Amino acid sequence: MVTATALEAELLALAGSVPDPELPVLTLSELGVVRAVRVQNAGSVEVQLTPTYTGCPAIEAMSSDIERVLHEHGVRQVTVRTVLAPAWSTDDITDEGRRKLREFGIAPPRTGRGTGPVALALGPTRTLDADPVRCPHCGSADTELLSRFSSTACKALRRCLACREPFDHFKEL
Numbered sequence: 250m251v252t253a254t255a256l257e258a259e260l261l262a263l264a265g266s267v268p269d270p271e272l273p274v275l276t277l278s279e280l281g282v283v284r285a286v287r288v289q290n291a292g293s294v295e296v297q298l299t300p301t302y303t304g305c306p307a308i309e310a311m312s313s314d315i316e317r318v319l320h321e322h323g324v325r326q327v328t329v330r331t332v333l334a335p336a337w338s339t340d341d342i343t344d345e346g347r348r349k350l351r352e353f354g355i356a357p358p359r360t361g362r363g364t365g366p367v368a369l370a371l372g373p374t375r376t377l378d379a380d381p382v383r384c385p386h387c388g389s390a391d392t393e394l395l396s397r398f399s400s401t402a403c404k405a406l407r408r409c410l411a412c413r414e415p416f417d418h419f420k421e422l
Contacts, residue, residue: 281341292325384409
């Protein structure tokens with residue numbers, strides 16, 4: 250494992266401060282997608298970025314936003330490299346990121362669920378497991394899945410059966 254220098258840590262914080270283009274309430278650091286920043290030589294850095302899933306359309310916007318922020322802070326040459334291994338998991342979202350998702354009205358992914366096959370059900374499906382998806386509006390665990398896909402591929406559409414409000418749920422990957 251390579252230890253980051255003070256400059257690399259500073260640049261990592263700057264790159265991580267970029268808002269996610271699809272969920273601007275979160276920074277890329279809170280989302281857990283900025284993996285590392287390496288200084289190549291004077292004025293040149295490489296940023297390692299892992300998409301939430303292969304083919305994520307937001308990766309281009311993330312890359313250009315990172316480049317812009319680092320250019321604004323005096324870095325002449327920025328290379329953003331997509332790194333697919335280790336794969337990103339929803340377990341990479343920070344506690345602060347989960348809190349922000351909840352406050353924004355999106356149920357955060359459950360922890361420890363970022364591995365294994367994803368169950369698929371058709372039609373409205375109630376949450377009946379020991380770790381239910383809780384409504385971000387009222388906190389009820391009595392929710393149902395309406396659609397596996399919502400406004401983005403990484404979210405599902407759910408409804409709370411207590412307050413009757415629909416909400417997005419950031420799916421576990």
